Amino acid sequence: MATLTAADSVTLANRLRPVLLHINRHLRREVHKLGVSAGQISVLSAVCDKPGIGIADLAAREGTSAPSISGHVDRLEAAGLLERRREESGDRRRIGLHVTTEGARVLRDVRSRRTAWLASRLEALPPAERRRVADAVEALGALVAS
Numbered sequence: 001m002a003t004l005t006a007a008d009s010v011t012l013a014n015r016l017r018p019v020l021l022h023i024n025r026h027l028r029r030e031v032h033k034l035g036v037s038a039g040q041i042s043v044l045s046a047v048c049d050k051p052g053i054g055i056a057d058l059a060a061r062e063g064t065s066a067p068s069i070s071g072h073v074d075r076l077e078a079a080g081l082l083e084r085r086r087e088e089s090g091d092r093r094r095i096g097l098h099v100t101t102e103g104a105r106v107l108r109d110v111r112s113r114r115t116a117w118l119a120s121r122l123e124a125l126p127p128a129e130r131r132r133v134a135d136a137v138e139a140l141g142a143l144v145a146s
Contacts, residue, residue, distance in 0.1 A: 023118075030113040034106060036079075041110050043072045044081060044103055052087060052096030073097060081106055 028038045036044075046061055047053055053061070059069040076082035081103035087094045099107070122130055 026117060027114050030117050031110050033113065034109055036076075036081075036106060036110075040072050040076055040081075041107070043069065044076060044099060044107055047082060047097045048099045048104065048107055051098050052085075054094060054096060058097065076103065 031038050031041050042062060043058065046058055050057075050061075055066050055069055055073065058073075059066040062069060073082060073084070077084065081100055083098050083100055084095045085098055087096045122133065125133070
């Protein structure tokens with residue numbers, strides 16, 4: 001296989017970008033059907049991955065400001081999907097964030113809906129095309145891992 005040049009990479013990026021944006025748009029629609037935003041799901045998922053995380057650490061992890069994260073947290077807390085708890089160990093003044101049982105259910109539902117949407121689209125592809133997508137997943141994962 002020939003080596004891709006920088007120009008080839010730009011051409012590939014220009015072809016890949018709109019496809020990824022289109023897929024992302026469809027996946028976001030699956031989230032909105034559950035009455036939450038994609039940003040709220042991102043916050044909920046991050047808290048689920050790191051229970052007890054604080055607002056400042058969560059903002060850094062999400063690459064946004066603490067006031068922006070606080071707004072999401074306020075809405076998620078009001079919806080009963082997230083709760084603030086005083087941490088029992090260490091600094092008792094510290095308030096950590098935790099996903100509620102209902103929040104965990106919403107995350108499962110979002111993941112299930114997104115997976116179902118993708119699976120139905122993949123199923124419609126011929127087997128050879130599905131294999132090509134499967135082979136590309138590892139490379140796409142490496143793109144976001146760096």
